[in-house]
Every structure is written in C-alpha cells, then in structure tokens.
Amino acid sequence: MQLFKKRQIVIPVDGAAMLADGIARIAQPSRRAFLQRSLSLGGLTLLTGCSISDQDSIDAALTGISRLNDRAQALLFDPTRLAPTYPDSMITRPFPFNAYYGEDEVRSVNGDDWRLELSGLVARRNSWTLAQLRAMPQQAQVTRHICVEGWSAIGKWGGVPFAHFLRVVGADLSAKYVGFQCADDYFTSIDMATALHPQTLMALTYDGAALPPRYGFPMKLRMPTKLGYKNPKHIQAIFVTNTYPGGYWEDQGYNWFGGS
Ligand SMILES: Nc1nc2c(c(=O)[nH]1)N[C@H]1C(S)=C(S)[C@@H](COP(=O)(O)O)O[C@H]1N2
Numbered sequence: 026m027q028l029f030k031k032r033q034i035v036i037p038v039d040g041a042a043m044l045a046d047g048i049a050r051i052a053q054p055s056r057r058a059f060l061q062r063s064l065s066l067g068g069l070t071l072l073t074g075c076s077i078s079d080q081d082s083i084d085a086a087l088t089g090i091s092r093l094n095d096r097a098q099a100l101l102f103d104p105t106r107l108a109p110t111y112p113d114s115m116i117t118r119p120f121p122f123n124a125y126y127g128e129d130e131v132r133s134v135n136g137d138d139w140r141l142e143l144s145g146l147v148a149r150r151n152s153w154t155l156a157q158l159r160a161m162p163q164q165a166q167v168t169r170h171i172c173v174e175g176w177s178a179i180g181k182w183g184g185v186p187f188a189h190f191l192r193v194v195g196a197d198l199s200a201k202y203v204g205f206q207c208a209d210d211y212f213t214s215i216d217m218a219t220a221l222h223p224q225t226l227m228a229l230t231y232d233g234a235a236l237p238p239r240y241g242f243p244m245k246l247r248m249p250t251k252l253g254y255k256n257p258k259h260i261q262a263i264f265v266t267n268t269y270p271g272g273y274w275e276d277q278g279y280n281w282f283g284g285s
C-alpha cells in the first residue's frame with residue numbers, strides 16, 4: 026500500500042537548462058551565485074507571478090529581477106563614498122586588455138581628427154578636441170578594475186573629472202542617464218549619480234602616458250565604482266537623456282547598473 030505520493034513539480038523538459046542559461050547571462054557574479062543557489066523554476070514563477078515555460082519567459086523574468094536589482098543598487102549607491110585607492114607599487118603589470126574582440130583588432134583612432142560629440146540634454150553641444158580636453162583640470166587615481174569574466178587588476182588612470190566636464194557643458198544634471206558611443210561600436214550608459222561621482226574620470230592617460238590604443242585611446246570613462254563593462258573605451262559621443270539607453274552587454278542580459 027502506498028501511504029503517500031511524492032509531490033512532483035512538473036517542469037518543461039529543458040527547464041533547468043534554460044534557467045541556467047538565463048542565469049549565466051546575468052553578469053554580476055554575486056547576484057548570479059545567489060540566483061544559482063536559490064532559484065528554481067518554481068521559485069522564479071513565484072517571484073514574478075508569471076507562468077514560466079520557455080526560454081523567452083525565463084529571460085523576461087530574469088530581466089525583471091535585474092531591473093529590480095538596478096533600482097536597489099541605485100538606492101544603495103552613496104555618491105560621496107570613495108572606492109579604494111592603492112599605491113603605485115600595487116599597479117598590475119602588464120595591465121590586462123579586454124574587449125568584445127581580440128587585441129589584434131584594437132581600433133586605431135587618429136587623435137588629431139578625433140572630436141568628442143555631445144548631444145541630448147546638454148546646453149553647449151560644441152564638439153571637443155583632444156587638446157581642449159587636455160587643457161582642462163586633470164586628476165589621477167590608482168584603482169581596481171573588476172571584470173565579470175573573473176579577473177581584476179589595479180591600474181592608474183588620469184584625466185578630467187567627469188562632473189566638472191558635465192557642468193562646463195551645461196548638462197542637465199537632473200537627467201537620468203548619460204550614454205556613450207564608442208569608435209568600435211561598443212556602447213553603454215550610466216546613471217547620473219555615478220556620472221557625478223568624484224572618482225569618475227574622462228581618462229586621457231594610463232600610467233602617466235597618453236592612453237594607449239588597447240586601453241581606449243583617445244578617451245575612456247573610468248569609474249572605480251562600476252564593473253569593467255560599464256567603463257567605455259574609445260569614446261566618440263556622449264549624450265544625456267531620460268530615455269533608457271541600454272548597452273552592448275546590458276542588452277544581452279548583463280545587469281545595467283553594474284556596480285562593483
Ligand atoms: N569601446 C569598448 N569599451 C569597452 C569594451 C569594449 O569591448 N569596447 N569592453 C569592456 C570590458 S568587458 C572591459 S573588462 C574593459 C576592459 O578594459 P581594459 O582593456 O582597459 O582592461 O573595457 C570595457 N569597455
């Protein structure tokens with residue numbers, strides 16, 4: 026006689042694999058580990074209140090959680106709290122290269138022809154030459170860069186405090202987003218609070234010399250408060266907007282806020 030019947034949760038054949046796939050696309054390692062430990066398909070269904078049976082709805086549910094995570098990170102972000110800085114002796118040599126392509130495909134941008142274009146909610150939208158940016162107040166910092174691919178390294182970047190630049194050009198500092206277009210078709214966007222953070226730099230130098238091509242010549246945005254993929258290299262255009270701009274990796278499931 027059978028006293029009880031083991032309760033069975035029916036999940037689609039490939040449910041576990043599809044969920045693992047969705048989680049793998051969530052970039053923030055701590056968040057991903059948490060989801061891996063704690064989330065089942067049933068749990069995801071409970072969390073989101075949707076019936077989840079195919080890859081699209083799993084992805085949509087995980088994206089929903091990631092957007093919630095963006096809002097939590099924005100609330101927790103302290104605009105005055107500084108990321109750790111390090112002595113020059115701790116700089117990682119050689120500093121790693123990373124991009125969505127190999128080092129043999131690094132874009133070569135001509136610094137003399139290069140112009141930084143501005144658009145969106147900005148009062149003075151004239152373009153900027155490299156010489157003009159170099160003439161602005163500069164700051165240097167030695168900070169840790171953390172890539173979601175599982176490495177981190179300490180580097181030294183110098184350049185114009187981005188908050189200063191945004192004020193000079195008359196950007197709407199109450200706007201939600203600042204977006205970046207890069208010479209290699211990479212793009213990303215950040216929250217205004219991080220744009221105005223005192224350690225957010227328009228980096229023109231690496232380790233005291235002009236930013237080399239592999240690290241984003243002529244200019245990259247360096248933010249020690251954000252993960253590697255949020256730090257755009259080879260920036261060509263900056264725009265200020267209230268419309269969510271996404272990003273190259275963010276549109277493929279990486280968490281948008283991307284705090285480190
Ligand atoms: N334009 C551009 N910026 C980019 C990327 C890219 O592929 N193109 N990759 C991002 C990622 S994932 C990382 S980890 C860092 C790597 O910067 P590094 O070469 O200075 O280490 O650049 C970020 N910014």
Ligand SMILES: [Mo]
Binds near residue numbers: 171253254
């Ligand atoms: Mo990265």
